[in-house]
Amino acid sequence: MRNIKLTIEYDGRRYLGWQRLGDSDKTIQGKIEGVLKQITEEDIEIIGSGRTDSGAHARGQVANFKTASTMPLDEMQLLLNRYLPRDIIIKELEEVHERFHARYNAEGKKYSYYVWNAVIPSAFEGYHTYYYPQELDMDKLQAACERLVGTHDYIGFSSLKKSKKSTVRTVSEIVVERKGSILHFAFVGEGFLYNMVRIMMGTILDVAAGKIPLETIDEVFANKVRANAGATAPALGLFLDEVYYPAEQK
Amino acid sequence: MRNIKLTIEYDGRRYLGWQRLGDSDKTIQGKIEGVLKQITEEDIEIIGSGRTDSGAHARGQVANFKTASTMPLDEMQLLLNRYLPRDIIIKELEEVHERFHARYNAEGKKYSYYVWNAVIPSAFEGYHTYYYPQELDMDKLQAACERLVGTHDYIGFSSLKKSKKSTVRTVSEIVVERKGSILHFAFVGEGFLYNMVRIMMGTILDVAAGKIPLETIDEVFANKVRANAGATAPALGLFLDEVYYPAEQK
Known part of the structure; x- marks a missing residue:
């Protein structure tokens, strides 16, 4: 075969x-x-x-x-x-x-998430970006990205109720770039829990819009309570860009 | 009112x-x-x-x-x-x-037309670009664009059977630019006949792919026979970008 x-x-x-x-x-x-x-x-x-x-x-x-x-x-x-x-x-x-x-x-994945951050939405990008018109504090946004990187128990940033397997993961990179009305986020990590990218994304936006304080991120890592994190950003802004494999398996 | x-x-x-x-x-x-x-x-x-x-x-x-x-x-x-x-x-x-x-x-319009010119199509651009995988001769393509510019009777490049009104139009600009797999064409003119951008576009591609000779363009201007021009490029690649009005009417 x-x-x-x-x-x-x-x-x-x-x-x-x-x-x-x-x-x-x-x-x-x-x-x-x-x-x-x-x-x-x-x-x-x-x-x-x-x-x-x-x-x-x-x-x-x-x-x-x-x-x-x-x-x-x-x-x-x-x-x-x-x-x-x-x-x-x-x-x-x-x-x-x-x-x-x-x-x-699979030993790692890269995801992109796109946000349409402008008052007037786009007729073309409506199914590929999350329309989020609120003004964003770019310093807070950057800080939230940095705080979500690292090796942590991410269960509070997932839709898992509980898990028999470890929910510790390493997120190696969250990079953000603005092009006009579009914010592009790139997430790289060895693996992501159920809904984890979308909940991290929603949390980053809620912090940058001033809806929740930056410290919430550390609290969710410590207390593992999903309800304290930000909203789940919708699936339509999410792209699975790349799956990484060990060199000899390619 | x-x-x-x-x-x-x-x-x-x-x-x-x-x-x-x-x-x-x-x-x-x-x-x-x-x-x-x-x-x-x-x-x-x-x-x-x-x-x-x-x-x-x-x-x-x-x-x-x-x-x-x-x-x-x-x-x-x-x-x-x-x-x-x-x-x-x-x-x-x-x-x-x-x-x-x-x-x-309205005293003029600008249209864009997008072509996906690569062997592998795109999952995202399928409704916004015309998938045309054939190899294109960029010199011929450029020459076809230039030859379609000017003041001519464009009826042979339209879907009009006949017309009581004048079918003479001025196309002031056809500009092409490649970005990766995408060819972007910009058409500027004082007005366009029914299907005129799409038939000019199909003709440009057919010339560049070697399906019809460059001279066809002059023949269609002279003989006004739609059937001799290229195919009608599909609507999905076409964008009405701008409508121009006299300054005092804005």
Whole structure:
């Protein structure tokens, strides 16, 4: 069996997220599996690096699948992109080691989050940025980003009620850049808990808008109470940009 | 009666174009008139600078309407943007001279057209760029742009069968710029015939891809035969950027 790695770009606005729900065709995984079945005549299950939420996007989601098909990769990519809807694109297809596993081997991820920070919203960016017109204190915003970086128990910044596994994670970088009305945040870390990027994002904005004090961040790390953190920023501003793997597994 | 000028941005992918069709709610004009009725309790007809096609977009469509309402413009803009769908935005609202007419007074327009020129399409730009993966000869492309500029009878570059009015127009500028996979074309002229930007665009691409010779452009000007020009590029790449008015009418 060949093991094939996919790098996938998708606009999530029309979908219920990455993970297949029963036979639903409204998920990214479901759509890709459907086309793979058409092409290979096999029942293929693809393994994603992780889920993405309903309405969230990806520029570099990674997945893998096993197949007996001997079809050249070029041809397979062409057929996938021909039969997939135009908002799901296979950017790369490569044959990898049989032990490569898109979820288990992932050792880090990069997410982007976009905020439309202006009074007048945009007709074009409405599904790809979070419209947040309040004035933001850029010093506080910067400080909130810095305080969220590090190795902490992030359970208070997640939607997990409790967890048997460790909820300690390392966030290595939160970088913000403004271009006109758009604020672009880049989050890099070894792994993120359920809704963690969106809750960190909502907290950063609430701090910068003066809705909650900067110190809240330390309190949430200490007391692990989700309710004290900021709002969950909506999925539509979130992009999974890249999944990192150890060099020998690429 | 006050005469109010609107500057409108819209993402046309979900709409049947600018112009209201009966009672249809699937047009930009219909949507805006619907909300104006809600706000003012008057039956308001808005006058656009011109139609835009089904699926085409605008960053600066202009329209005007008369109203007896005394509502402050700030408040009216806020309410419009609150009740309009998020892909239609009122960017500006101003009170203008009672004789201002968005169509009759328009003395020029600027359009943009975006082409996605790469083998792998984009999941995000599929409704805002025309996917044209063929290799393009940039010298031929430049030459085609230059040859389409000037004062000519453009009927062969339009979808008009015939016309009682003059079909001579002046196109003052066609500028092209590449940013990564995206080619951006800017068209400036005093007025454009039905489908004229899209047929010029299709012709430019067909010349640059080597499908038709550069000389075709002169032949179409001379013989006025639409069938000899290039394909009509799809509406989804087209943006109405700006409508020009004489200074005293602003």
